Amino acid sequence: MITASSDTASPQTAGARRTTTRRDRAMSGVPIEVAGLAKRISGVDAVRDASFVAAPGRVTGFLGPNGAGKSTTLRMLLGLTRPDAGTALIGGIRYQELPDPTGTVGAVLDIAAAHPAMTARGHLRSFAALGGHDAARVERVAELTGISEYLDRRAGTFSTGMRQRLSLATALLGDPDVLVLDEPSNGLDPAGIVWLRTFLREFAASGRTVLLSSHVLTELQHGIDDLVLIDRGRVTWSGPLASFTDRGTSLEAAFLELTSTAASDIEGVRA
């Protein structure tokens, strides 16, 4: 008798659902789907009707000028901020309702830091315990992010670049299927930026999802597959990076055009 292997079992069948492992999810992939997201902060529309998808197996860049609503969107996606309208789903589920949040999504945010008095090891151990992950993951994520030598130093003594690596290490504790990174290159030196780009590429190549924000266009240019442009709270363009640059102009010119023209013009070019 032939039994369906876990790789081919349909996740829709009730029986398979129970036995669906995280590896299966990685095979089919865990997408990020944002639809109609809106948020007013202190009387300003920080995000207006934002919709986009970040697909598994691809690196999606979330690009926009400072104050465009990138961080607010990502915080709504991660359940840290409540949206006024719209939904943000990860694999079809809201972040707060994920059965194993840090085992599904790893996030690098500026509002998710390490206590300066803790050693990197103490920080990683604490959050491994809080997330229900094996303590052995601490050494593993330190290796992955290149901070093994610094594990016993206090986070307060870290440079900005090291702090970003520690933040990424924390995000990887649960071996997630999705990575969400808000301005991860801040404070990284050029070698660090190249390292991060390579790391994210490999992460996505294994069928997993990467969504990273930046306000620096050139930083995303070489590292992403898909692009989501946001300006003044609106998603003004989204699609494959290739078709964005096919518009005939240089990426920079297109970016400037899309982020400086009036909102009415932007409607016309929205993907």
Place this chain on the structure above:
Amino acid sequence: MSRLIRGEFAKLFATRLPLWSLVIAACCGGGLTGLLALVGPENATPPLPGLDTAEGVGIVVGMSGLLLFVPALIGTIAVTGEYRHRTIGTTFLTAPRRGRVLAAKLLVFGALGIAYGLVASLFAGTAVMVGAALQGVELGVQLGALAALLGRLALAAAVYMILGVAIGALARHQLLAVGIVLGYFYFLEHVLMIIPGVNVIHPYLPGGATAALTDFTFLSDAIAEQLPLAAAATTSPFVGALVLLGYAAVAAWVAIAIPLRRDLR
């Protein structure tokens, strides 16, 4: 839930806070009480009853009740530190059900509060006994009665630490929260104690309930001597304990309920 409690314990012990808390507890418990016991309360200005009287022991031990704002401050600083150092984002990402996180935190700090209280009481008790021995007087109370009094102080310390955590969770801003705790215990409650008419509620304020719990009426008696006021009454130790636990329960409930809806920025 047990995972969250383990996680919160891991976080607590990844810093030196537990160690420092207990050192501070030893100083607060042993320090003020020890000083008074060694000098001899009868040598204080104005003279107080000696250690050979039950009243004297009560006053000397009860003095450490005046330092109960310290465990409250420890709780407040620990919780607001999560906001100040922006680790709260990491915490809420790891455990998005915030109510449970706060509940775990309150349990963990309740445990630290009990440890704090036991250490402070141990040192206060030792100080009183050493003080009496040095003066060559018999302690004015039975050992069992002393232990019971110290136990009540330990309970008060745990409650104050929980109150501190709750205030910190609500205020979020570290300086603001510390200001609230100090402003209340150092200033507001004493003001409420001397306003005629208003001071009838004093037994039901945290300080008044603590005074009842530890039979420590020294302050209100002193105020009554200085001012044309009836001494603010205290309730029985049992009611005092209930009032304090009530405050802890309300503070805990508010601390669990409020952060649920707040945006993190």
